Amino acid sequence: MNGKNPFFNVDRAATTSDRDFLHRNLPVVGKHVHRGGLAFTFGIDGAGTEAALAAGINYLFWGKLWKGDQHAVVKAALKQDRERYVLDSGPWLGYFGGSIRRWAERILRSFDIEYIDVFQLFWLGKAAAFTHTVQTE
Numbered sequence: 001m002n003g004k005n006p007f008f009n010v011d012r013a014a015t016t017s018d019r020d021f022l023h024r025n026l027p028v029v030g031k032h033v034h035r036g037g038l039a040f041t042f043g044i045d046g047a048g049t050e051a052a053l054a055a056g057i058n059y060l061f062w063g064k065l066w067k068g069d070q071h072a073v074v075k076a077a078l079k080q081d082r083e084r085y086v087l088d089s090g091p092w093l094g095y096f097g098g099s100i101r102r103w104a105e106r107i108l109r110s111f112d113i114e115y116i117d118v119f120q121l122f123w124l125g126k127a128a129a130f131t132h133t134v135q136t137e
Helices: 046-054 069-080 097-111 132-136
Strands: 023-026 031-034 059-062 086-089
Touching: 046 069, 069 097, 086 097
Parallel strands: 059 086
Antiparallel strands: 023 031
């Protein structure tokens, strides 16, 4: 493998050339991200979200269906500077192409954005399947 990451096809030296430990280049989406991300699955509130964003956190994992006060904070941040943030999301149940498409469309509408940076299928083999239908959707 000659020292290259097969997923990003870049060598490690190129991703850490600035020697900034708190950040990392994420070539697959072309963004510089904080090594610490923020997940919204276990109850961080709007004030906590604002503090994290102010501290420079810019990798956001949105894996929930409901909206709390943090939703408005994230939506406003994405609206203000979409290119600064990496939004990561995906359905908790993903056996059929239609359900995956509906999840993606729901996230896009919910945040009033044009794209999701990282889209994942969670629990592959348990709650999701990488079937032909899912791949073509």
